[in-house]
Amino acid sequence: MDLDGSEQDPEVKEYSPVCVGREDDIKKSKRMTAVVHDREVVIFYHKGEYHAMDIRCYHSGGPLHLGEIEEFDGRPCIVCPWHKYKITLATGEGLYQSINPRDPSAKPEWCSKGVKQRIHTVTVDNGNIYVTLSKEPFKCDSDFYATGDFKVIQSSF
Numbered sequence: 230m231d232l233d234g235s236e237q238d239p240e241v242k243e244y245s246p247v248c249v250g251r252e253d254d255i256k257k258s259k260r261m262t263a264v265v266h267d268r269e270v271v272i273f274y275h276k277g278e279y280h281a282m283d284i285r286c287y288h289s290g291g292p293l294h295l296g297e298i299e300e301f302d303g304r305p306c307i308v309c310p311w312h313k314y315k316i317t318l319a320t321g322e323g324l325y326q327s328i329n330p331r332d333p334s335a336k337p338e339w340c341s342k343g344v345k346q347r348i349h350t351v352t353v354d355n356g357n358i359y360v361t362l363s364k365e366p367f368k369c370d371s372d373f374y375a376t377g378d379f380k381v382i383q384s385s386f
């Protein structure tokens with residue numbers, strides 16, 4: 230319920246920005262986790278840019294907040310600590326290397342599986358970090374682990 234006593238549209242509320250912390254803190258820690266409208270996200274600060282995504286890996290629910298950031302094909306990626314899948318920070322694409330089996334001399338090339346991890350919007354206002362959940366209507370693989378029984382990260386990670 231709003232301050233004026235009226236009910237807020239649940240959809241509007243779900244996509245309103247949520248303050249998750251201070252800019253000074255994430256610049257030191259380089260990453261933070263937060264719950265935004267019942268959805269767990271990880272926020273990275275990498276090379277002067279902020280990136281937010283679902284915290285659990287689209288492949289099998291691995292804890293992306295514990296992964297390392299590496300560059301592949303010039304694109305910063307979070308490498309999932311469970312099975313080493315590579316996910317671009319900017320777009321949530323799954324990257325993989327492929328080679329043409331009919332051309333034994335060919336070098337492996339980086340390819341995209343498409344967007345697999347849902348990316349959310351980060352904004353900064355007056356030193357505060359805000360995350361706004363993605364409203365993109367497509368079905369993203371990471372949605373499976375961001376909802377239902379899987380949505381809570383277990384403390385054993």
Ligand code: FES
Pocket residue numbers: 286287288289290291309310311312313314
């Ligand atoms: S759970 Fe992330 S790569 Fe398998």
